[in-house]
Amino acid sequence: MKKTIITVVGNDTVGIIAKVCTYLAETQINILDISQTIVQDYFNMMMVVDTSNANKKFDVISNDLDGLGKEIGVVIMCQREEIFSKMHRI
Amino acid sequence: MINIFEVNETNKMIQQENLDVRTITMGISLLDCASSNLEEVNNNIYNKITTVARDLVSTGQDIEKEFGIPIIHKRISITPISLIGASACKTSEDYVTIAKTLDRAAKAVGVNFIGGYSALVSKGMTKSDELLIRSIPQALACTDLICSSVNIGSTKTGINMDAVKLMGEIILETAECTKDINSIGCAKLVVLCNAPDDNPFMAGAFHGVTEADVIINVGVSGPGVVKHALEQVRGQNFEVLCETIKKTAFKITRVGQLVAQEASRRLGVPFGIIDLSLAPTPAIGDSVAEILEEMGLERVGAPGTTAALALLNDQVKKGGVMASSYVGGLSGAFIPVSEDQGMIDAVRLGALTIEKLEAMTCVCSVGLDMIAIPGDTPASTISGIIADEAAIGMINQKTTAVRLIPVIGKGVGDTVEFGGLLGYAPVMTVNPFDCSVFVNRGGRIPAPIHSFKN
Numbered sequence: 001m002k003k004t005i006i007t008v009v010g011n012d013t014v015g016i017i018a019k020v021c022t023y024l025a026e027t028q029i030n031i032l033d034i035s036q037t038i039v040q041d042y043f044n045m046m047m048v049v050d051t052s053n054a055n056k057k058f059d060v061i062s063n064d065l066d067g068l069g070k071e072i073g074v075v076i077m078c079q080r081e082e083i084f085s086k087m088h089r090i
Numbered sequence: 091m092i093n094i095f096e097v098n099e100t101n102k103m104i105q106q107e108n109l110d111v112r113t114i115t116m117g118i119s120l121l122d123c124a125s126s127n128l129e130e131v132n133n134n135i136y137n138k139i140t141t142v143a144r145d146l147v148s149t150g151q152d153i154e155k156e157f158g159i160p161i162i163h164k165r166i167s168i169t170p171i172s173l174i175g176a177s178a179c180k181t182s183e184d185y186v187t188i189a190k191t192l193d194r195a196a197k198a199v200g201v202n203f204i205g206g207y208s209a210l211v212s213k214g215m216t217k218s219d220e221l222l223i224r225s226i227p228q229a230l231a232c233t234d235l236i237c238s239s240v241n242i243g244s245t246k247t248g249i250n251m252d253a254v255k256l257m258g259e260i261i262l263e264t265a266e267c268t269k270d271i272n273s274i275g276c277a278k279l280v281v282l283c284n285a286p287d288d289n290p291f292m293a294g295a296f297h298g299v300t301e302a303d304v305i306i307n308v309g310v311s312g313p314g315v316v317k318h319a320l321e322q323v324r325g326q327n328f329e330v331l332c333e334t335i336k337k338t339a340f341k342i343t344r345v346g347q348l349v350a351q352e353a354s355r356r357l358g359v360p361f362g363i364i365d366l367s368l369a370p371t372p373a374i375g376d377s378v379a380e381i382l383e384e385m386g387l388e389r390v391g392a393p394g395t396t397a398a399l400a401l402l403n404d405q406v407k408k409g410g411v412m413a414s415s416y417v418g419g420l421s422g423a424f425i426p427v428s429e430d431q432g433m434i435d436a437v438r439l440g441a442l443t444i445e446k447l448e449a450m451t452c453v454c455s456v457g458l459d460m461i462a463i464p465g466d467t468p469a470s471t472i473s474g475i476i477a478d479e480a481a482i483g484m485i486n487q488k489t490t491a492v493r494l495i496p497v498i499g500k501g502v503g504d505t506v507e508f509g510g511l512l513g514y515a516p517v518m519t520v521n522p523f524d525c526s527v528f529v530n531r532g533g534r535i536p537a538p539i540h541s542f543k544n
Contacts (some may be wrong), residue, residue, distance in 0.1 A: 035094045058155070
């Protein structure tokens with residue numbers, strides 16, 4: 001399993017999760033966990049996904065999500081899980 | 091599983107507090123490139139570097155993209171060239187041809203710097219060492235990416251004062267050769283005492299002869315992250331202050347360890363060390379000086395600065411050591427003047443002098459770094475400053491370095507622009523009293539008594 005963390009930050013609007021999830025489904029990326037909160041009026045979502053069966057390469061997915069974020073008006077980042085687990089777990 | 095707050099904390103460090111990996115440095119041994127034929131040496135060097143480091147830059151970019159962490163520089167360090175060219179180079183001009191080859195190879199693989207145009211002369215100079223040192227001004231003037239260093243002393247050997255004297259002259263000559271571009275050649279030339287073999291940071295990086303054929307060393311950065319963490323503990327006691335620095339250093343270093351392991355795995359090259367240094371940049375909020383000020387100093391340079399820096403340096407090491415399997419290089423806080431906005435401001439306000447910086451170098455890595463001085467400073471005075479720094483390193487068993495830039499045509503109060511990571515600097519006052527009789531004595535200063543440990 002190749003765990004990847006997708007974060008979405010920006011102004012709340014209708015259909016953010018739907019659009020991101022549609023893209024992930026089309027790309028054969030399985031969602032393992034979703035958590036969402038509002039921080040200082042900002043929509044803040046984190047998804048843990050598995051990219052091992054994805055039908056696109058990592059840099060393509062990353063660029064696609066970046067473009068999708070610009071369309072919706074939010075910032076979407078896509079990072080391998082290790083950068084977080086290394087920093088926050090011994 | 092990782093939670094949203096931890097993810098946000100990491101991304102905030104990267105996006106708002108300038109957390110980055112300063113450099114992935116590939117160390118390459120050129121010992122197998124030596125020959126008595128100069129053309130053959132040049133060909134061997136070019137072929138080895140462009141083969142071994144072919145994928146370094148693209149691998150670095152892939153890691154940046156996948157983990158979302160900027161890797162600012164990709165660099166190469168090589169075996170000190172005075173060793174590789176010893177048999178083939180009969181003149182300084184011969185060495186300059188190797189410098190040009192290195193520059194060409196570095197550009198071909200797309201790295202930001204290549205370090206190791208170096209000589210190790212801590213006890214004595216061979217003929218080839220001297221030829222290389224005398225070629226430095228020309229080599230730095232006709233190349234773009236080469237960094238040069240000369241090790242003139244160590245705790246074990248004492249200080250080679252002949253080399254110290256020569257380096258004062260070489261630094262001035264380098265300034266003269268690059269006077270049209272603010273004497274920038276001197277920003278790529280450092281004089282070291284107790285130089286480490288595995289340092290990933292420029293200008294002092296070289297690949298020591300004790301190292302493997304190829305190795306990956308990583309330098310992390312993140313003064314902004316430490317500064318931000320300290321903002322949360324204002325007014326609290328030293329225990330809390332130290333714990334906060336340690337925890338933050340741990341987190342920063344873990345990112346470096348991850349990047350180093352990934353780079354090592356993808357390139358099929360062994361992982362050497364992580365350098366724990368806090369390296370500032372001229373960007374706002376990426377300053378070591380600001381950390382010291384956050385601890386409670388009005389300006390860096392004020393009384394208490396040396397203690398604050400000692401504390402910072404020690405806690406960064408304590409936090410970082412556990413985060414990495416191998417720690418090496420310089421590992422401490424850097425205090426370059428031109429690369430740190432807080433230092434620049436302090437110099438302008440008169441809070442920070444060369445003498446105070448010298449005191450600070452006793453407790454941190456590395457030395458008098460990126461300091462612009464008047465272009466009419468005598469060579470013997472520069473040698474005197476080098477000797478002082480080397481003495482601090484020799485006696486305290488630590489690395490010290492001098493990277494002074496005598497800016498030709500500029501005097502105290504002028505500002506000099508170097509560009510990019512090198513930043514800009516106000517020209518600082520140098521003590522006007524003479525030390526030439528001392529510097530000109532010749533010979534070497536013996537190793538200190540506490541070096542005899544066998």
